[in-house]
Each structure stands twice: as C-alpha cells, then as structure tokens.
Amino acid sequence: MRTEHARPIRLSDYRPPDWLVDTVDLDIALHPTRTRVRSRLRLRPNPQAVGPAAVVLDGDDITPLSVRIDGVPMADSAYLATPDGLTIPQPPAGPFVLEIETEIDPSANTKLMGLYRSSGNYCTQCEAEGFRRITFFPDRPDVMAVYTTRLEADRDEAPVLLGNGNLIEQGDVPGTTRHFAVWHDPFPKPCYLFALVGGRLGARTATFTTMSGRTVALGVYVESGKEERAGYALEALERSMRWDEQAFGREYDLDVFNIVAVADFNMGAMENKGLNIFNDKYILASPETATDADYAHIEAVIAHEYFHNWTGNRITCRDWFQLCLKEGLTVFRDQEFSSDMRSRPVKRIADVRVLRGHQFVEDAGPLAHPVRPDTYREINNFYTATVYEKGAEVVRMLETLLGRERFRAGMDLYFARHDGHAATVEEFVACFAEAAGTDLSQFMLWYAQAGTPELAVTRRHDAQAGTLSLEIAQVLPPTPGQPSKSPMVIPLALGLVGPDGDDLPIRLAGHGPVDRGVLVLTRAAETFVLEGVPAGTVPSLNRGFSAPVKINADLTSDDLRFLAAHDSDPFNRWQAVQTLASELLIENVAVIRAGGAVRHDGGFVHALAAVLADERLAPAYVAQVLSIPSEGDIARDIGRDVDPEAIYLARQALRRALGNDLAPTLRILYDRLRQDGPYSPDAASAGRRALRNVCLDLLAAPGHPAAITLAAAQCAEADNMTDRMAALATLALHDTPQREAALADFFERFRTDPLVIDKWFALQAMIPDPGTLDRVRGLAAHPAFSLANPNRVRALIGSFAQANHTQFNRADGEGYRLVVDTVLALDGVNPQVAARLATAFRSWRALEPTRRAAARAGLERLAGTASLSRDVADIVERSLGER
Numbered sequence: 001m002r003t004e005h006a007r008p009i010r011l012s013d014y015r016p017p018d019w020l021v022d023t024v025d026l027d028i029a030l031h032p033t034r035t036r037v038r039s040r041l042r043l044r045p046n047p048q049a050v051g052p053a054a055v056v057l058d059g060d061d062i063t064p065l066s067v068r069i070d071g072v073p074m075a076d077s078a079y080l081a082t083p084d085g086l087t088i089p090q091p092p093a094g095p096f097v098l099e100i101e102t103e104i105d106p107s108a109n110t111k112l113m114g115l116y117r118s119s120g121n122y123c124t125q126c127e128a129e130g131f132r133r134i135t136f137f138p139d140r141p142d143v144m145a146v147y148t149t150r151l152e153a154d155r156d157e158a159p160v161l162l163g164n165g166n167l168i169e170q171g172d173v174p175g176t177t178r179h180f181a182v183w184h185d186p187f188p189k190p191c192y193l194f195a196l197v198g199g200r201l202g203a204r205t206a207t208f209t210t211m212s213g214r215t216v217a218l219g220v221y222v223e224s225g226k227e228e229r230a231g232y233a234l235e236a237l238e239r240s241m242r243w244d245e246q247a248f249g250r251e252y253d254l255d256v257f258n259i260v261a262v263a264d265f266n267m268g269a270m271e272n273k274g275l276n277i278f279n280d281k282y283i284l285a286s287p288e289t290a291t292d293a294d295y296a297h298i299e300a301v302i303a304h305e306y307f308h309n310w311t312g313n314r315i316t317c318r319d320w321f322q323l324c325l326k327e328g329l330t331v332f333r334d335q336e337f338s339s340d341m342r343s344r345p346v347k348r349i350a351d352v353r354v355l356r357g358h359q360f361v362e363d364a365g366p367l368a369h370p371v372r373p374d375t376y377r378e379i380n381n382f383y384t385a386t387v388y389e390k391g392a393e394v395v396r397m398l399e400t401l402l403g404r405e406r407f408r409a410g411m412d413l414y415f416a417r418h419d420g421h422a423a424t425v426e427e428f429v430a431c432f433a434e435a436a437g438t439d440l441s442q443f444m445l446w447y448a449q450a451g452t453p454e455l456a457v458t459r460r461h462d463a464q465a466g467t468l469s470l471e472i473a474q475v476l477p478p479t480p481g482q483p484s485k486s487p488m489v490i491p492l493a494l495g496l497v498g499p500d501g502d503d504l505p506i507r508l509a510g511h512g513p514v515d516r517g518v519l520v521l522t523r524a525a526e527t528f529v530l531e532g533v534p535a536g537t538v539p540s541l542n543r544g545f546s547a548p549v550k551i552n553a554d555l556t557s558d559d560l561r562f563l564a565a566h567d568s569d570p571f572n573r574w575q576a577v578q579t580l581a582s583e584l585l586i587e588n589v590a591v592i593r594a595g596g597a598v599r600h601d602g603g604f605v606h607a608l609a610a611v612l613a614d615e616r617l618a619p620a621y622v623a624q625v626l627s628i629p630s631e632g633d634i635a636r637d638i639g640r641d642v643d644p645e646a647i648y649l650a651r652q653a654l655r656r657a658l659g660n661d662l663a664p665t666l667r668i669l670y671d672r673l674r675q676d677g678p679y680s681p682d683a684a685s686a687g688r689r690a691l692r693n694v695c696l697d698l699l700a701a702p703g704h705p706a707a708i709t710l711a712a713a714q715c716a717e718a719d720n721m722t723d724r725m726a727a728l729a730t731l732a733l734h735d736t737p738q739r740e741a742a743l744a745d746f747f748e749r750f751r752t753d754p755l756v757i758d759k760w761f762a763l764q765a766m767i768p769d770p771g772t773l774d775r776v777r778g779l780a781a782h783p784a785f786s787l788a789n790p791n792r793v794r795a796l797i798g799s800f801a802q803a804n805h806t807q808f809n810r811a812d813g814e815g816y817r818l819v820v821d822t823v824l825a826l827d828g829v830n831p832q833v834a835a836r837l838a839t840a841f842r843s844w845r846a847l848e849p850t851r852r853a854a855a856r857a858g859l860e861r862l863a864g865t866a867s868l869s870r871d872v873a874d875i876v877e878r879s880l881g882e883r
C-alpha cells in the first residue's frame with residue numbers, strides 16, 4: 001500500500017533527477033499470479049543534479065526479492081525498501097548497473113494500473129504512475145531510457161507476446177511449454193510509455209508506406225473471433241498516419257505499430273510507444289453493434305493516440321504539471337484531423353458542446369484548476385476536461401493569433417528543437433514567440449489562471465460617422481486559490497453582418513483592415529471603433545468560437561434571429577439559435593418555479609423552421625441546430641440556485657411545442673431522409689441519420705401514440721445500431737408499454753455483447769422518471785453488472801450521476817446516496833474510477849438550498865469514511881473546500 005495522505009506536490013519544487021537511466025533491460029516471465037520481473041538499469045549521475053546522490057526509486061505494492069550492484073548482491077542493510085520505494089543511500093560514485101528482481105500478481109490487480117489481466121490476457125497501464133507497480137524505478141517523465149524487453153509466457157496461455165519498439169528475437173524455451181519474444185525500442189522514453197501484452201488474440205493487419213518510402217507493419221489485436229470488428233480502426237489508423245505526414249510533416253519511426261483492445265480499462269486509450277492499448281469500446285465496430293457516434297469516436301481516439309507518437313512520446317513532458325503539453329496539443333491535432341475527415345463546422349459545434357458541458361462546468365466549481373496546475377496530490381485526478389479540452393483551445397488560440405503559417409513554423413521549430421527531450425509549456429510557447437517574432441508573455445496566463453473569462457460587449461452606433469463602437473470588458477471570476485486575476489489576451493474573431501445579410505469588411509477607425517477579422521483583447525476594458533458600418537449591421541462575435549469565453553452581448557432577440565438566418569459563420573449561426581433557446585428556457589424556468597404558465601415563442605419556432613427549410617445546409621448541421629440546449633447547458637447558464645426539476649419541465653415544454661408546431665415538416669424530412677442500401681459510417685450518411693433521428697425524437701416529444709409507434713417500429717426493424725439506439729432513446733423518454741418491450745427485446749438480441757449491453761445499462765440510467773432510482777438499484781444487482789469492469793460502472797452509475805439531472809439530483813437526496821454508496825464500494829476495487837465517479841458532485845454549490853444540503857451531506861459522508869483512497873479523498877476534500 002502507498003501512503004494515503006501524501007503531501008501536495010508543487011511545480012515550484014521541481015528539480016532535475018539526481019540519476020539518469022540510459023538503458024533498461026527487462027526480463028518478464030508472465031504467470032497468472034506469480035509474474036517474475038528482472039530489471040537491469042544502467043544508471044549514471046545526472047551532471048545537472050544539485051542534490052545528494054542517493055538513488056531513490058519509486059515502488060507501489062511491490063517488494064524486492066534481490067538487489068545487485070554491478071553483479072554483486074547487496075546486503076539487506078545496504079538499501080531501504082518501503083511501501084513507497086527503494087533507496088540506496090550510498091551508491092557508487094559513477095555509472096553502475098542495478099539489477100532488481102520482483103514478483104507480482106497480475107490477477108489480483110483490480111486497480112488496473114501496472115500489469116493486470118483482462119479477459120485472461122496480460123496487459124499494462126503505466127501512465128501516470130503505474131510502472132512503479134511493476135518494478136522499482138525513478139518513475140518520472142524526465143527520466144528517458146532505451147528499453148529492451150524479453151517476455152516469456154506459456155505458449156498456450158499467451159501465444160501472442162507484444163512489447164514496445166521492434167521485435168528482434170523470438171522462440172521456444174527448450175524443454176518447456178513456454179516461449180519468448182524480445183522487443184527493442186531504440187527511442188528513449190519515459191517509463192509511463194512502457195507496455196506489454198500477452199494473450200490469445202486475433203489481429204487485422206496491413207502495411208503502411210511512409211512519406212520517405214519505409215514500410216511499417218500495422219496490427220490491430222482484439223479478442224479472438226472479433227477480428228471483423230477491427231477493420232474500421234485499422235483504416236482510421238492508416239488515415240491518421242497519412243494525415244500527420246500531410247498536415248504536420250510527421251512520419252512514423254518504427255517498423256511496427258500495434259494496437260491492442262482490452263475490455264477492462266480505466267481510461268479511453270494509451271499511447272505506449274509502438275504498442276497502443278485501447279479500451280475495446282474505441283476499437284470494435286460493426287454496423288449492428290456501433291453507432292455513428294461510436295465510429296466517429298473510434299476514428300478520433302485512434303488518431304489521438306497515434307498523434308502522440310510525436311506530441312507526447314518523441315517529445316514528452318518534463319513533469320506531470322506539463323500534462324497539457326502533450327494532451328491539449330494532441331487533442332487539438334485530433335480535432336483538426338476529424339475536421340478534415342468530416343464536416344469542420346459540425347465538428348466545431350460538437351467540440352464546443354463538450355467543452356461547455358464539461359470544462360466550463362469544472363471551471364465554475366470547486367474542482368477548477370489552471371490548464372497547467374501548480375500543485376496536486378493525486379495526478380490521476382488531473383486528467384480533466386481543463387487539461388485536455390481547454391488545453392486544446394489554448395493551442396487553437398495560438399493558431400488564431402499567429403495565423404496558419406506562423407503557427408506551423410512554430411510547430412516545426414518545436415519538433416526540431418525538442419525531439420528526444422522532456423519539455424515544458426514555456427519551451428513550447430517560446431517556439432511560437434520565436435518563429436512569429438512576437439511576445440507571448442501575456443498569453444502564458446492561459447496556462448496559469450483558472451476560470452472561464454466573461455466578456456461584456458456593448459454596442460454604440462454613430463449613424464453620422466458610419467462607425468460602430470464595441471466596448472468590451474473582460475472579467476475572470478475567482479477560483480480556488482486564485483482570488484484575483486489579470487486580464488487575458490483574447491483573440492476575438494469578428495464578423496459584421498450588414499443589413500442585407502452579407503458580410504462587411506472589418507476596418508478599425510484610424511488603423512485600416514483588421515487582419516483576418518480577429519480583434520485582440522489585452523486589457524480589462526477596451527473600445528474598438530469600426531468604420532464603414534451602416535445602420536442595421538449586427539456584429540457576429542467570437543466566430544468559430546475563437547476563444548473559450550462566455551459572451552454577454554447586448555444583442556436583441558431580433559438581432560439573434562437575424563444572425564440565425566444570415567450569419568455566414570456556421571458556428572455563430574448555430575450559436576444564435578442556441579442563445580435564443582437558452583434565453584427562452586431560462587425565462588420559463590423562472591416562470592415554472594413561480595407557479596406560472598410557460599411562454600410559447602412563435603419567433604423561435606419560426607427561426608428553426610427557416611433552418612429546416614434551408615436545403616443548402618448539410619443534414620448533420622441542421623441536426624445540431626435542432627438540438628436545443630441540454631439540461632446541463634441550462635443549469636450552467638443559470639449558474640446559481642439551480643432547480644433541475646424546473647429545468648427539465650421547461651425543456652420538455654419547448655420540445656413538445658417544437659414537436660407539435662413543426663410536425664408536418666419533421667414527418668416529411670423523416671421520410672425523405674430514409675436511406676436504403678447497406679449501412680456506411682461516412683460523415684454524410686451519418687449526418688442524414690442524425691437529422692432523421694432528431695426529427696423522430698421531436699415528433700414523439702408531445703407523446704402522440706402514432707409517433708411512439710413509429711419509434712417502436714424503427715427500433716424493431718433497424719438494420720444498424722445508430723437507428724436502433726436512437727429510436728430506443730426516444731422510447732425511453734415515454735412511459736409506455738412499448739418502452740419496456742423494446743428494452744427487453746434489445747437485451748435478448750445483444751446479451752452476449754458487452755459493449756452493446758453497456759448501452760442498454762446507460763440508457764436506462766438516464767430515464768428522467770422517479771422510478772429510475774429503483775431501476776438502477778435493480779440493474780446494479782443484475783448478473784451482467786460488475787464493479788470490476790470500468791465500462792460497466794461508467795455505463796450504469798456514471799450515466800446516472802453525470803447525465804440524469806433530475807434523478808441524480810432528487811430532492812430527497814436518494815440519488816446522491818446511491819452514488820456515494822457506489823463510490824465507497826468501488827474505492828477498494830478501483831480508486832481511480834471511484835474518484836472519477838465522485839466528481840459528479842462538482843456542481844453541488846450551484847444547486848437550490850434543499851438539494852445543496854443533501855449533496856453536501858453525501859460529500860461529508862464520503863469525507864468521514866476511514867481508509868478512503870488518496871484518489872477519492874483528494875476529490876472530496878477539494879469539492880468541500882474553499883470556494
């Protein structure tokens with residue numbers, strides 16, 4: 001066991017490692033319960049070290065069987081082994097070879113960190129600090145070494161043996177039933193990128209020829225019998241490799257690239273050098289079992305992990321505070337890839353929905369932290385939307401500020417200068433400042449200051465001068481540990497939509513044209529005077545969501561409807577409809593809480609009807625426009641004294657109104673968008689299905705029996721999971737006999753398919769009925785449910801806690817009780833997943849008083865539990881901590 005109440009680790013305490021490791025030779029003999037690990041490290045003193053020269057190695061839940069220095073066994077008294085590691089107080093003065101032997105039990109490893117077994121196969125997860133559960137090592141990313149790994153296993157139990165790098169030798173162990181494989185990775189890497197896999201696996205393979213003509217063998221390994229479902233992942237990998245060559249000039253470097261899918265995995269996927277290990281949810285796909293969204297996620301995650309080869313692996317992080325250096329940058333890269341493969345505007349809208357739904361919520365609560373935190377107690381709790389999604393927005397802002405060419409020059413410099421090293425955010429940003437010849441010191445605040453900037457925009461039009469003044473004030477609200485903030489540099493892409501609906505040129509009075517229409521804010525308040533602006537012009541602010549900020553502008557409903565009809569920027573056209581919907585919903589939430597009757601807004605319905613009728617718009621885009629703000633979106637916009645029940649009622653009222661008022665158009669579209677012929681996951685086909693299913697859902701919203709029957713028929717007859725699942729989700733919202741029949745039928749049809757059964761669990765957990773609490777309790781006792789499988793826990797309890805706003809936030813507190821009970825039960829099995837589940841309470845302070853008190857009681861029950869893991873204790877203490 002490790003020390004549970006560790007002291008905080010601070011960025012300001014960073015110092016270089018005392019010892020460097022040049023090579024690591026591992027000899028790992030796999031066994032279900034007694035895996036023997038022999039490690040041989042070539043250590044040398046770090047010339048940059050300042051501290052004492054003791055060798056301090058990290059360990060977690062392991063004990064040394066033997067320790068040797070330069071081949072000579074050490075006496076037990078010559079080193080100190082503790083639960084946290086192994087210390088050699090008086091090592092040799094110069095370079096030496098350290099050999100350590102340990103034995104571990106992969107079958108008993110339910111934390112899924114280090115070496116563990118999933119469906120009988122051996123696999124590893126070492127990021128962030130899992131390698132220390134395999135052997136003693138300086139487990140920090142700035143110690144980079146060349147690894148050679150010999151794997152040995154029973155031939156029947158693990159016919160496939162995979163490691164990092166290239167396969168250099170393999171064969172049988174004479175006189176035994178065992179065989180071995182030796183893998184060598186010539187690229188120095190930190191130990192968090194170490195991986196091994198052993199098991200009975202099938203593969204889909206291909207070869208890829210790189211831009212310089214080298215041949216790379218590709219393999220996607222899955223559970224035997226599921227090879228057919230790995231084809232899309234393999235194609236996505238090939239597209240990713242080609243794209244990185246074309247978009248960033250990055251070529252793959254080893255002879256092989258392998259991906260392995262496992263069923264038990266804490267995260268989405270892991271970018272281990274040359275051997276990515278994936279949650280099988282992001283690999284396996286067939287038309288019958290995966291939705292269009294699943295296909296899109298698979299493509300994006302395959303790309304993300306592949307892109308890490310350059311942004312993360314070749315150039316890694318100096319320390320875990322720099323996590324955004326690899327994650328934010330790589331999310332930006334995978335977003336760009338998906339935009340190029342699919343529809344850029346639709347991708348942007350989807351990404352901003354995710355950013356607002358997760359990161360803005362995080363920023364507004366007690367778990368808020370900067371893109372680069374300056375302190376942590378448990379690094380696993382910092383794999384957050386802020387580090388990933390906001391981290392990507394920060395990179396995108398660099399591109400917006402500098403322009404495409406200078407941004408690319410900065411990236412090229414970064415790759416050239418830091419290849420093979422462990423870098424910092426400062427070093428990354430310096431490359432752009434240097435390549436572009438500009439000062440980015442104020443920009444660094446995006447990494448240091450937490451919170452979402454709020455912009456207030458006030459217009460003043462001078463008809464005589466033909467000028468429009470935009471007064472823009474920025475405020476960054478206080479966050480934990482940061483009571484006051486400095487103004488940020490904010491790139492605000494601006495459009496001016498003239499009275500006839502066309503874009504006007506953007507000229508600053510006295511300065512001339514604005515480069516690419518991007519206003520750059522640097523002060524707390526400033527005024528931009530634009531010239532050549534006729535009366536009736538409407539500003540389109542933050543086009544393409546150029547900065548991750550909230551905007552409060554003095555635009556009227558008429559202005560928003562005008563933008564919804566004419567804005568040439570597809571993102572802001574969508575945004576205008578969202579803002580109109582949000583304003584109406586917030587008004588109606590207040591009305592409902594006051595006991596009044598909701599207001600029907602014919603103007604809003606008319607704006608949506610106009611979008612529906614615009615045949616130039618792609619179906620995928622129209623589907624996004626028709627998807628009104630979620631309950632979470634409305635709660636976030638309200639911000640305080642939140643009543644989830646009133647939000648639900650207001651949203652339902654609007655959905656019913658749309659379903660009634662637009663029924664003829666929705667039905668015509670539903671019929672016209674029907675696709676005959678075989679299923680294809682391409683973006684255009686997926687877009688037609690998305691719009692058709694949004695039409696179905698709105699048609700059914702008023703509860704008309706004919707529409708429910710239509711949904712039930714689609715659910716029963718669909719030839720693909722997208723249409724089946726969408727119809728089932730629509731049925732789930734209506735308490736009818738068809739719902740229960742469809743759920744039962746779905747289970748019978750897919751009972752042997754765990755990923756599909758996850759969908760079945762998740763959908764039921766999200767039903768917004770009071771009966772859902774008992775339903776979830778019942779499902780938690782279902783034979784198919786297990787706390788040992790993270791996907792299953794996330795599907796049932798995670799969906800209930802994160803996506804069922806009315807039932808998780810029941811006024812009687814029973815929703816909180818269910819989740820707290822699960823966190824406690826899970827903490828002893830898998831603390832990392834338990835901690836993630838506990839973050840469901842992150843918005844508790846924004847709730848109305850009754851629910852706020854109940855949520856606080858739930859958090860306090862967690863806090864009062866003895867022997868809480870460090871992971872959960874950290875989340876609970878911060879959630880209850882200072883405002």
Ligand SMILES: [Zn+2]
Pocket residue numbers: 304305308326327330
């Ligand atoms: Zn990543």
